[in-house]
Amino acid sequence: MSDGGDDLQCGAVSNDVTYFGLRIGSIFIIMATSMIGALFPVLARKAPWLHVPQQVFDFAKYFGSGIIIATAFIHLLAPAFDELTSPCLQGTWTEYDWAPAIAMISVFMVFLVELFAFRWGTAKLKELGIDYDAHGHEAGPGGHMSAHGPETPREADPEAAAEYADKEGLETGTKVAEHRHGHHASGYGQDTARGGAPTSGAAQILGVAILEFGVIFHSVIIGLTLAVDPNFIQLFIVIIFHQMFEGLGLGTRLAFLDLPRAYRFAPTLGSILYGLVTPIGIAAGLGVSSTYNPGSTTASIVSGILDATSAGVLLYTGLVELLAHEFLFNPDMAVASNGKVLYAVVCMLTGAGVMALLGRWA
Template sequence: MSSTDVNCGEGGGAYTYTNLRIASIFVIFATSAIGSFFPVLARKSKWLKVPNAVFEFAKYFGSGVIVATAFIHLLSPALGELGSPCLSPAWQAYPYPLALAMLSLFGIFIVQIISFRWGMAKLAKLGIRPDVHGHGEHLDAANSPDGASDGEKITSDVEEAQPEQFDDSAMAQVMGIFILEFGILLHSLLIGLTLAVDPDFIVLFVVIVFHQMFEGLGVGSRLAFLRLPPKYNFIPFVAALLYSISTPVGIIAGLGIRSTYNPNSTTASIVSGVLDSLSAGILLYTGLVELMAHEFLFSNEMNKASNGKLAYALCCMLFGTALMALLGKWA
C-alpha cells in the first residue's frame, strides 16, 4: 500500500456532520463529568447518600478500565501509528511504541522511588516510622515495651495527627493521581482531535461517549478515595473537571485545524504514536502497581477479606476490563 492510498497529506480532515461534531463537545463533556464527578460527589457530599457497595464496585471496576485503556486504547493504536506506511521505513526497524511505553513506565517508577525515599526521611524527622505502604506509626508508641492494647489503635497516618498540613502521605496520593491523570488527559485530547476530523464520525462518537464515561468512573473512583486534609478537598474536584474538559478541548482544537490536520499524516502519526506510547506506560504502571497491587496484594482489608469478597472484587475489575476492551473494537 502506498502512502497516497492512506492519505498521508497534511490536509484531509472530514467536514461532514459539522453540527453534530459541535454538539459532541457538550455531550462528551456531560458524560465525562457524570463518570468522574459522581464518585467524588457521592463520597464527599452529605446530601448524596450512596451505599458503600457502589463505591466498592466503582473502585475495582475503574481499575480494570485503566488497565484495558493502557493495552487496548493506547498501546495498540501506538503500534499502528508508528507502523504507518506514511512513516519512514526506519520506524518499522524497531518496536518503538513498546520501547517508549517501557521508558515511561520505568521513568514513573524511578520518580516514585525517589519521592518515596525523600518522604520517608522527612517523616522519620517528624518522629514517624514509615512502613512500606506509605503510612507510619509514631516512634514512641512503636518503641513501647508493652505495645498497643487491643482497644487501642496506633495512629498510622500523619494526616490524622496534623489534619491541616499537606503531609507526605497526602502528597504521595496526589502524585499518584497526577500521574494517572497525565496519561489519561493526553489520551483524551488525542481522542478529541480524532473525533473532530474522522470521517467515520457516528460510530466513533457513540463509542467515545461510553469510553469517556467508563474511564471517568475509573478516574473518579480513585479521586473519591483520596485522603487529604480538609483544606485540600478541592483537589479531587479540580482533577475531575480537568478530565471532563480534556476531550471537548481536543474536539474544539480539531475543529479549528481540520482544514490542515490529517490524523493519518506523517507528523500526526508520529506525535500521536509517541504520546500514546508514553501514556500507555504511565497507565500500565498506575493500573498494575498503584491500583491492582495496592488494592489486592498489599491491602490489609483485602488480605483479611472473605473469599467471596475477593471474588466479587476480581469480577468487578475483570468486568471493567472486558467492557473497555470491547470498546476497542470500534475505537
C-alpha cells in the same frame, strides 16, 4: 515525501467534514458525560445526604481499576503500534519497535519519580518519629501488614499519631483520626492505593496526578480524531461511553483520596479537568479539520509517542498502584472473605472486559 501509493495520504488533506453541527454539539455532550463519570464519585462522597450505598463505591473502585488497565492495553498500546508502524514513516522509525520501547521508558520514568518521592517521604516520616515499612511485607503493630506505606500509629503510640495528624492536617478519614476522635471510618478515607496507611496529601496527589497525566494525553487524541473522522456517528456513540467509564475509573480514585484541608479542592479540580480535555481536543480538531490528517507522518509520530507514553503510565499505575496494592498488599484484603475477594476480582474483570469491548469500535 512520496505518498507510497495511490491511496496513501502522508501530508495535509482537504477533509469534507460531515455532520458539522453534530460535531460541534459533541463538544458539550462529551463534556457532560465525561464530567458525570468523573464527578459522580467525588460529589457522592462529599455529600453524605445522597446516601449512596457503600457497595456502589466498592463496585466503582474495582470496576474502575479494570477500565484503567484495559485502556492502557487496548486503547493506547495497540494504537501506538499502528501509528509508529505507519507506512508514512521512514528512516529511524522503521528500524525499531518504538511503541513498546517508549512504553517501557514511560514505566521506568514513573517508577523513578515514585522511588524518589517515596524515599523523600520516608525521610520526612522518620523526622516525625513514625515507623515506616519500606517493603510492606512485614507485620506492623497489632499483626497488620503495612502494605507499602507508613505503619499505622495505633494505640501503641498515640502521641506520635496525634503529632502526625496535627502536622499533616489529616482528619477523621484515617486510622490516626479513629484514635483521636473515637469512631470508625468507612475504610475509604484512607489512601486506598497504599493499603490504608496514612500518607501526606502531596504524595497522594502525585500518585493520582500521574494517573490523570496518562488519561489526559489519551483524551486529547480522542477529541482530535473524533473531530475529523469520517465514521463520526459510530465513533461518537462509542466515545460517549468510553469517556464516561474512564471518568468513573479516575473519579473513583480521586474521591477516595484522604487529603489535608488545604488539598480538599484537588479531587473536584481533577474531575473537571478530565471533563474538559476531550472537548478541547474536539474543538481543536474542528479548527484544523480542513487540513488535519490523523494518518499523516507528523500526526502518526506525535500521537504514537503520546499513546505509548500514556500506555506506560497507565500500565504502571494500573498494575502496581491499583492491582498490587489493592489486592496483594492491602491488609483488609488479606483477611477478607473469599466471597468479597471474588466479587472485587469479578468487578475488576468486568471493567476491563467492557473497555476492551469498546476497543472493537474505537
